[in-house]
Amino acid sequence: MENSLKLIAGSMVTLSFATCALVALPFLQLKDVPAPEALKPYSPGQARGRNAYIANGCIACHTQQPSTTGAGIADAQRGWGRASVAADYHYDSPPLLGTMRTGPDLFNIGERQPSEDWHLGHLYQPRLYVPGSVMPGFPYLFEIKNKAETTKGDRVVSLPEGAIPDGKVVVAGEEALNLVAYLTGMKHNYPVLTPEEAKLAALRKARVPTND
Amino acid sequence: MNPTSLLLATFILSIAGLFVFIWSLRKGLFDVETSGSKVIFTPDDIGHYHDPAADPHEIDTLNIQTGRRNISHSDIANRPHDHSSTLPCFVLFGSAVFWLVFASLAGLVSSYKLHNPDFLTHSLALTFGVMRTIHLNLVAYGWAPLGVLGLAMWMLPRLLRAPLVGGRFAIAGAVIWNIALIAGIAAIANGKNAGMEWLEIPWQVGVLFALGGMMIGLSMVFTLFTHKVHHLYVSVWYIGAALFWFPVLYIVAKMPGVHFGIEQATTNWWFAHNVLGLFYTPLSIAAVYYFLPKVIGRPVHSYNLSLLGFWTLAFFYGQVGAHHLIGGPVPEWLLTLSIVQSMMMLIPVVAFSLNQHLTLKGHFQALKHSPTLRFIVFGAMMYTLASVQGSFEALRSFNAVTHFTHFTVAHAHLGMYGFVSMVIFGGIYFVLPQILKFSWPYPKLISWHFWLVVAGFSVYMISLMTAGVLQGLALQDASKPFMDSVTVTLPWLKGRSLGGSLMVAGHLVFAFHFASMVVFALSTKPFQKLSLTTEG
Ligand code: HEM
Ligand code: HEM
Numbered sequence: 001m002e003n004s005l006k007l008i009a010g011s012m013v014t015l016s017f018a019t020c021a022l023v024a025l026p027f028l029q030l031k032d033v034p035a036p037e038a039l040k041p042y043s044p045g046q047a048r049g050r051n052a053y054i055a056n057g058c059i060a061c062h063t064q065q066p067s068t069t070g071a072g073i074a075d076a077q078r079g080w081g082r083a084s085v086a087a088d089y090h091y092d093s094p095p096l097l098g099t100m101r102t103g104p105d106l107f108n109i110g111e112r113q114p115s116e117d118w119h120l121g122h123l124y125q126p127r128l129y130v131p132g133s134v135m136p137g138f139p140y141l142f143e144i145k146n147k148a149e150t151t152k153g154d155r156v157v158s159l160p161e162g163a164i165p166d167g168k169v170v171v172a173g174e175e176a177l178n179l180v181a182y183l184t185g186m187k188h189n190y191p192v193l194t195p196e197e198a199k200l201a202a203l204r205k206a207r208v209p210t211n212d
Numbered sequence: 213m214n215p216t217s218l219l220l221a222t223f224i225l226s227i228a229g230l231f232v233f234i235w236s237l238r239k240g241l242f243d244v245e246t247s248g249s250k251v252i253f254t255p256d257d258i259g260h261y262h263d264p265a266a267d268p269h270e271i272d273t274l275n276i277q278t279g280r281r282n283i284s285h286s287d288i289a290n291r292p293h294d295h296s297s298t299l300p301c302f303v304l305f306g307s308a309v310f311w312l313v314f315a316s317l318a319g320l321v322s323s324y325k326l327h328n329p330d331f332l333t334h335s336l337a338l339t340f341g342v343m344r345t346i347h348l349n350l351v352a353y354g355w356a357p358l359g360v361l362g363l364a365m366w367m368l369p370r371l372l373r374a375p376l377v378g379g380r381f382a383i384a385g386a387v388i389w390n391i392a393l394i395a396g397i398a399a400i401a402n403g404k405n406a407g408m409e410w411l412e413i414p415w416q417v418g419v420l421f422a423l424g425g426m427m428i429g430l431s432m433v434f435t436l437f438t439h440k441v442h443h444l445y446v447s448v449w450y451i452g453a454a455l456f457w458f459p460v461l462y463i464v465a466k467m468p469g470v471h472f473g474i475e476q477a478t479t480n481w482w483f484a485h486n487v488l489g490l491f492y493t494p495l496s497i498a499a500v501y502y503f504l505p506k507v508i509g510r511p512v513h514s515y516n517l518s519l520l521g522f523w524t525l526a527f528f529y530g531q532v533g534a535h536h537l538i539g540g541p542v543p544e545w546l547l548t549l550s551i552v553q554s555m556m557m558l559i560p561v562v563a564f565s566l567n568q569h570l571t572l573k574g575h576f577q578a579l580k581h582s583p584t585l586r587f588i589v590f591g592a593m594m595y596t597l598a599s600v601q602g603s604f605e606a607l608r609s610f611n612a613v614t615h616f617t618h619f620t621v622a623h624a625h626l627g628m629y630g631f632v633s634m635v636i637f638g639g640i641y642f643v644l645p646q647i648l649k650f651s652w653p654y655p656k657l658i659s660w661h662f663w664l665v666v667a668g669f670s671v672y673m674i675s676l677m678t679a680g681v682l683q684g685l686a687l688q689d690a691s692k693p694f695m696d697s698v699t700v701t702l703p704w705l706k707g708r709s710l711g712g713s714l715m716v717a718g719h720l721v722f723a724f725h726f727a728s729m730v731v732f733a734l735s736t737k738p739f740q741k742l743s744l745t746t747e748g
Contacts, residue, residue: 003443003444004436004437004439004444004452007444007448007449007452007453008452008453008456010523010526011452011453011456011457011526012456012460014230014523014526014527014530015457015460015486015490015526015530017226017527017530017531018482018486018530018531018533019460019464019482019530021531021546021549022478022479022481022482022531022533022534022546022550023464023475023478023479023482025543025546026474026475026478026479026542026543026546027475029543030472030473030474030475030543031472031475033473052403054405054406054407055336055342055403055404055405056336056339056341056342056403057339057340057341057342057343057344057345057405058341059341059407059409060340060341060344060345061340061341063616065539065540065541067539067540069539069608069612070538070539070608070611070612070615071538071539071611071612071613071614071615071616071684071687071688072539073612073688074687074688074689074690077690078690078694083541084540084541085541086473086474086541086542086543088541089473089474089477089541090473092473093471093472093473093476094406094407094408094471094476094477094480095473095474095476095477096407097477097537097540097541098616099409099536099615099616099620100616100617100620100621101616101617101683101687101697102326102618102698104694126329127329127330130695132695132698132699133329133695133698134326134327134329134698134702135329136325136329136330136333136339136340136341137329137330137333138333138339139333139334140333140334140335140336
């Protein structure tokens with residue numbers, strides 16, 4: 001009995017060290033970090049698009065964490081953006097950092113590729129745009145219709161010549177449109193505040209406006 | 213005081229504390245060395261080879277040739293408590309093998325898709341990102357935990373000389389766990405995904421896991437507190453701690469509405485690495501510490517070393533989680549802490565490996581005759597490899613190449629497959645004949661299983677590690693277009709599919725053999741005559 005208690009107590013102590021370091025301290029350190037002013041909360045459509053990003057498992061191949069060190073050393077030169085900081089993920093629950101770069105980092109894809117048409121077509125069939133891509137197409141997010149049957153509300157995707165038979169069109173579904181709204185909104189190009197600047201900003205906000 | 217020196221001071225202080233703690237346990241540690249390590253044997257067991265999965269004649273011959281005693285085995289003891297866990301064990305193993313088949317098929321399909329992206333793209337459930345997630349969850353919540361828990365449940369009454377408490381509860385718990393897994397996979401396949409890696413199953417289903425797991429775990433915990441032995445064998449330490457660690461991990465990580473932003477990411481990897489390091493790993497190590505000495509009939513070489521290994525693992529492993537986020541937007545001190553502790557993990561790993569090696573020394577010829585030993589020793593060796601590889605992967609310079617690449621997946625399989633899965637295979641080969649009181653019907657199939665998965669696994673590892681390094685080097689070189697990092701991996705991804713197919717074939721052989729044995733055993737003896745009972 002004495003042994004079992006010592007065992008359990010000891011092992012709970014070691015686990016509590018770990019929990020302090022990885023859960024409690026980050027909680028305390030990060031809980032008051034304000035959202036950057038330039039970062040806007042997701043629109044309802046973008047939020048649904050973000051859910052689609054999760055549901056379709058885009059995270060299996062894409063990261064959202066450009067860096068300047070380590071594995072991210074080339075990120076800026078590839079146009080993937082500045083290194084991300086904790087505040088950039090203010091509205092992200094959970095953040096979709098990812099662990100695999102089978103595809104490129106997408107934290108600033110809205111900067112790099114603002115075209116809605118490109119994104120829709122690329123989601124429908126990536127190999128129409130990037131030969132040799134191993135990204136799967138997501139045809140189930142689209143509908144193939146006869147050209148004659150399209151209605152006014154349909155978002156017809158403009159695809160490269162010859163992608164589908166004549167007389168047919170590809171119409172984007174609701175989820176595909178949301179997903180693209182999310183992707184084109186991915187812009188984290190505003191400057192990062194240094195800790196001092198952040199402190200000042202918080203102070204300024206708390207105080208009555210002065211004219212300095 | 214700046215954060216770095218604060219961290220350093222805490223670090224030194226806690227390590228000092230750890231060693232004082234280990235020292236305080238020396239009573240019942242350093243002085244009972246010989247008797248402690250013999251708890252797993254009946255007096256007759258020591259000094260001869262023993263493997264219920266092996267050909268009895270081969271083992272007899274081996275015992276005679278090596279001049280060891282050859283006596284009939286008393287292990288399937290006449291001790292009533294040994295029977296107390298057979299039915300729950302059987303249920304756990306049966307479910308584990310069932311999930312293994314589906315999990316590996318899902319793995320193979322994912323692998324194939326990575327070089328044939330237009331294969332099966334017409335529904336969400338089949339798309340790569342979802343298929344991969346299903347594979348991960350089937351192994352992480354199906355095959356691996358049910359397998360290692362089954363082994364723990366087999367070992368515990370033997371190690372404690374006490375019958376399992378509440379076996380029926382444990383069975384009900386296993387049933388609930390399986391239902392939760394079905395619900396969880398159905399949720400993921402329908403796009404209901406919680407979005408955190410290793411925690412994709414929504415928390416509403418997570419409640420069921422917590423309940424089922426609690427029922428399985430509590431039955432073992434209550435058994436732990438009724439033990440009759442004077443000494444707790446090293447396996448019991450690993451099992452006991454893991455049973456308390458896992459619920460804390462799962463419940464804290466799944467707690468809805470608490471976590472936010474980047475803190476959620478650190479919590480995510482605190483969970484994901486600890487479920488590896490503080491759940492699958494200790495339970496598999498417990499199995500190695502039991503089965504390896506048991507088969508060769510020789511107590512663990514250095515009992516002290518094994519307990520040092522335990523406490524250093526308990527301490528260092530918990531804090532390594534942030535090595536999954538190196539270079540990411542998390543506090544720098546946290547990365548440093550995790551990298552340092554990843555290196556410190558060499559202590560328990562070397563303690564374990566050295567110990568197993570010294571125990572096995574002089575008995576290598578038994579590998580030829582004992583299937584159990586072959587799987588277990590292979591698993592133990594892969595533990596060493598995976599861990600040493602992991603320690604280096606955590607270093608910034610190494611991580612810079614491998615971090616976002618297929619190398620990580622190779623490492624994941626080195627640990628989860630080479631180590632954990634192989635230990636479960638070996639354990640099941642040893643235990644099932646004793647549960648069913650029946651020998652493996654086709655001994656040749658055990659060899660087929662072994663060589664298929666070892667060959668497949670080697671191909672898998674070599675291709676994927678190569679793919680990872682090439683991919684990592686291409687990614688770091690900004691002068692190369694991104695697509696280069698995709699193209700260089702393609703031949704190796706095909707190699708992975710080849711290796712994976714051999715592994716899947718091995719699993720089908722294993723599942724077939726398992727099922728045949730159950731059918732034969734049940735058709736030759738009425739159910740009640742089997743030792744499938746929950747009471748002694
Ligand atoms: C039987 C053959 C198997 C094949 C072909 C296979 C294939 C795969 C593939 C393709 C992935 C996804 C990698 C990616 O996203 O790029 C994966 C991930 C994974 N597999 Fe397997 N697998 C197999 C067996 C197993 C087994 C038996 C286990 C464990 C017990 C396992 C554990 C894992 C884990 C933990 C991951 C996640 C890795 C990570 O997140 O880095 N696999 N596997
Ligand atoms: C000393 C021991 C170990 C250390 C220091 C270690 C270190 C690491 C590191 C640094 C990574 C992250 C790679 C990256 O994303 O860049 C990793 C991933 C992983 N390790 Fe280990 N490892 C160890 C042992 C093990 C063992 C024994 C297992 C299996 C039971 C294991 C399973 C995994 C898995 C499954 C992943 C992939 C997680 C994911 O991305 O989903 N590791 N390990």
